[in-house]
Amino acid sequence: MREIHVEDIARAVRDLCIRANTELGEDVTAAFERALKTEDSPIGKEILTRLIENADIARKERMAMCQDTGMAVVYLEIGQEVHITGGALEDAVNEGVRRGYRDGYLRKSLCDPITRENTGDNTPAMIHTELVAGEGFKLIVAPKGGGAENMSQVVMLSPSEGIEGVKNVVIQRVKTSGGKPCPPTIVGVGIGGTLEKAALLAKKALLRPVGSPHPDPGVDRLEKAWLDEINRLGIGPQGLGGRTTSLAVHINTMPCHIASIPVAVNLQCHSSRHKAAEL
Amino acid sequence: MSDAICLETPLTSGDVKRLRIGDRVLLSGVVYSARDAAHKRMVALLEAGAPLPIDLAGQVIYYVGPTPAKPGQAMGAAGPTSSYRMDAYAPLLMEKGLKGMIGKGARNPAVRQAMEKYRAVYFAAIGGAGALISRSIVLAEIVAYPELGTEAVRKMQVRDFPLIVANDSYGGDLYETGAKTYRIEEPCA
Numbered sequence: 001m002r003e004i005h006v007e008d009i010a011r012a013v014r015d016l017c018i019r020a021n022t023e024l025g026e027d028v029t030a031a032f033e034r035a036l037k038t039e040d041s042p043i044g045k046e047i048l049t050r051l052i053e054n055a056d057i058a059r060k061e062r063m064a065m066c067q068d069t070g071m072a073v074v075y076l077e078i079g080q081e082v083h084i085t086g087g088a089l090e091d092a093v094n095e096g097v098r099r100g101y102r103d104g105y106l107r108k109s110l111c112d113p114i115t116r117e118n119t120g121d122n123t124p125a126m127i128h129t130e131l132v133a134g135e136g137f138k139l140i141v142a143p144k145g146g147g148a149e150n151m152s153q154v155v156m157l158s159p160s161e162g163i164e165g166v167k168n169v170v171i172q173r174v175k176t177s178g179g180k181p182c183p184p185t186i187v188g189v190g191i192g193g194t195l196e197k198a199a200l201l202a203k204k205a206l207l208r209p210v211g212s213p214h215p216d217p218g219v220d221r222l223e224k225a226w227l228d229e230i231n232r233l234g235i236g237p238q239g240l241g242g243r244t245t246s247l248a249v250h251i252n253t254m255p256c257h258i259a260s261i262p263v264a265v266n267l268q269c270h271s272s273r274h275k276a277a278e279l
Numbered sequence: 280m281s282d283a284i285c286l287e288t289p290l291t292s293g294d295v296k297r298l299r300i301g302d303r304v305l306l307s308g309v310v311y312s313a314r315d316a317a318h319k320r321m322v323a324l325l326e327a328g329a330p331l332p333i334d335l336a337g338q339v340i341y342y343v344g345p346t347p348a349k350p351g352q353a354m355g356a357a358g359p360t361s362s363y364r365m366d367a368y369a370p371l372l373m374e375k376g377l378k379g380m381i382g383k384g385a386r387n388p389a390v391r392q393a394m395e396k397y398r399a400v401y402f403a404a405i406g407g408a409g410a411l412i413s414r415s416i417v418l419a420e421i422v423a424y425p426e427l428g429t430e431a432v433r434k435m436q437v438r439d440f441p442l443i444v445a446n447d448s449y450g451g452d453l454y455e456t457g458a459k460t461y462r463i464e465e466p467c468a
Contacts (some may be wrong), residue, residue, distance in 0.1 A: 042463055043301065045442060048403055050441070054411040064346045064356040067429075069411040105355055107346040107429050116316070118428055147361045147383075147406065179454055180361050180384040181408040234462030238406055239384060240443060241457020271407045 002135040003083050004267060004279055008093035009139070011126075012277050013096020016141035017072055018104035020275040021064045023278015024055040027209040028272050029248070034211075035184060035244040044242030048184075051237075062104075066271040069106035070143030072097045072125040073203070080133035094123040096122065100141075109146065128200065140207060142274035148181035148267040154199050157261040166191055166263050167226055172229050173265040182269035184247045186210060187230065190264035192254040198262035205250035206268045214251060223249045282443070289337030289376040292398040298444045300451035304402060305439040310339045310381065312433040314360055317424055318368040325371055332423035332432060336371060339379035339402075344429035345419075346409070352434070354416040356409030359383040362401070373397040385454040386446055395450050402442035403453070415440040443460050 001092075019232055032052050040046050058065035074093050078084075101108055101122040108122045126144075153173055157165050170189055176186075189199025214220040227249045236242020247270070286294055290310030298304070311333055313321070314441060321331055342362050346355035362382030369380060370393035378399050383406035387393075403410060418436035424433050443451045 041457070043303075043457070044461075046303075050405050050408055050411055054405075054408040057354075057414070058410040061410065063410050063413070065410050066407045067346050067356040067358050068360070069356075071347060076406060105347045105349050107344065107355075109429075110343075151360070178385055178458070179403075179406075180363065182383065232463040232465075234458040234460065236457060236461055238403060239454050239458070240403060240445065241453065241459075241461045243461060269407055279303065 001081055001083050001268035003081070004137055005085050005088070006087040007090065008279055009084070010096040010099065012076065012139055012279060013093050014100040014103065015140040016139060016275045016277055017097055017106065017143070018078045020120040020141050020143050020273040021069045021104060021106055022062050023275070025272065025274070027152035027211055029055055029268065031210045033246040035247065037246065039237070039244050040241055041236055042239070043068050043240050044147065044237040045243060047237035047240070048244065050148050055075070064104070064106055064147065068109060068145035068147065070100065070145045070273070071110060072122060072261045073142045073144050073262065074125045075140040075142070076129045077132050077136065077138040077211060078129060079134040079136040080131050080139055090127060091126055093125050094162070097121070097125045098103050100211065106116025126261055137279040138276065139279070140276045142207065142216050145269055145271065147254040148185060148269040151181040152264070152266045153175035154195055154264045156195065157263055159259070159261055161261065163222070166261060169170070169263050170226055170249070170265055171229055173267070175233055175235070177237055177267060182271070183235055183239060183271050184237055186232055186268040186272050187246050187249045188266040188268060189249060191251060191253045193262055195262055197254065198264035199266065200253060201252035202266035205252040206266060206272065207274055210248045210272065211245070219251050221254065223251055229270055283389050288339050288379070290339060290400070291337065294449050295378055295398045295400045298400050299449070300444050300453040300456065302427050302444040304442045304444060306339070306402070306442055307438050307440070308436070310341045310435050310437055310440075311422070312341050312343045312345070312435060314342050314344050314430050315364055315431050315458050316430040319366050320424060322368045322371055325352045325375065330377070336376035337378050338376070339381060340372070342380065342382035342437065352413070354419050355417055357413050358409035359404040359406055362386055369393065373399045381442060384457050385452070391446055391450060391452060392446055394446055399422060400444060400448060401446035403444055403445040404440070412440065
């Protein structure tokens with residue numbers, strides 16, 4: 001059995017919080033560059049150019065690319081042969097978030113849902129833990145801003161509505177959201193499972209590199225067709241008109257009940273932030 | 280932005296009348312930050328007939344909750360937040376003299392009508408460009424509600440803050456016309 005001390009977990013989470021908020025993934029900047037070539041709107045082009053510049057400043061100055069440094073969504077993949085020592089896992093993750101948001105000059109954006117009082121240190125983290133075979137320990141920190149999260153949705157469809165019904169939910173969500181989720185967005189779609197599984201499938205779909213094909217050719221075709229349809233809406237960068245409304249549609253599926261089609265749409269703003277580490 | 284209009288705050292009705300949707304603006308002068316919690320408090324004061332912590336006449340409010348500034352910085356990352364959450368409060372503030380709002384995303388019909396009635400303008404800043412926009416903010420001090428932290432009201436001195444006129448005082452709405460311009464309709468079968 002492999003032992004991992006909670007202090008190592010806290011340190012890793014701290015570093016990932018800072019890196020995720022200051023270093024935009026190269027897959028996203030590459031998608032901005034591609035979009036610049038197809039964008040017809042002068043305002044849209046200017047916004048894309050400034051977003052590339054913004055990512056560059058953030059990286060060089062180790063400064064948050066966006067002031068909404070988000071809720072810290074933390075995915076843990078823990079090998080079942082691992083023994084965590086020195087304290088509780090959840091406390092260690094929250095300690096890492098506390099340090100990362102303090103040391104990285106990141107905004108503390110969490111509050112009590114009823115009193116609206118700020119928790120002061122950006123905890124608690126939104127932790128999703130998965131036990132896997134082996135003795136690995138993988139962490140992903142994915143800060144999620146409020147603007148795009150507010151435009152997300154879960155719907156329970158009837159099987160009669162089929163994949164066409166799913167598509168309508170996705171397109172309608174993007175259309176209704178307009179400029180609010182900070183387009184160009186990445187559209188995470190979860191199809192199947194239960195209510196909560198669908199939401200998690202959609203959120204996890206956002207972790208896939210932008211521009212990478214879906215391993216299932218049928219799902220890959222859906223992703224490309226839906227993206228094409230979304231980019232015909234004209235919403236454009238920041239909703240001010242243009243061809244680049246979304247950079248990608250990412251779909252995750254799993255089997256569901258014979259009576260339903262759970263569909264979740266989790267929108268991700270262009271500050272698509274996630275960084276991973278292995279202990 | 281060589282074709283941009285340079286504007287100085289406070290804004291006059293004349294400044295506002297010149298602006299049309301799609302215009303690019305470089306804004307300089309004082310702007311005040313306020314978002315959800317500060318708006319709620321200010322509107323509660325107005326409804327109670329109490330004075331506001333800031334004089335709104337000719338002023339511009341920026342919907343922003345910045346990250347903490349690093350040592351040596353005037354301001355941390357400071358991009359706009361979604362404006363629709365301030366829609367419930369904005370018309371009353373325009374009635375009290377507010378001339379400009381800076382944020383991101385579309386406004387509701389009541390806000391757009393109030394902009395026509397009171398001659399005010401809504402500017403879109405680039406959402407998510409927090410590090411870049413930080414460079415346009417040369418000074419900042421908290422002038423009200425320090426206990427709100429990132430949501431406190433700050434008096435910010437800005438220089439050449441790049442903006443786009445999203446709603447003008449003639450009922451123009453770039454969110455609507457922009458999307459219409461670039462929409463590709465499916466041909467009828």
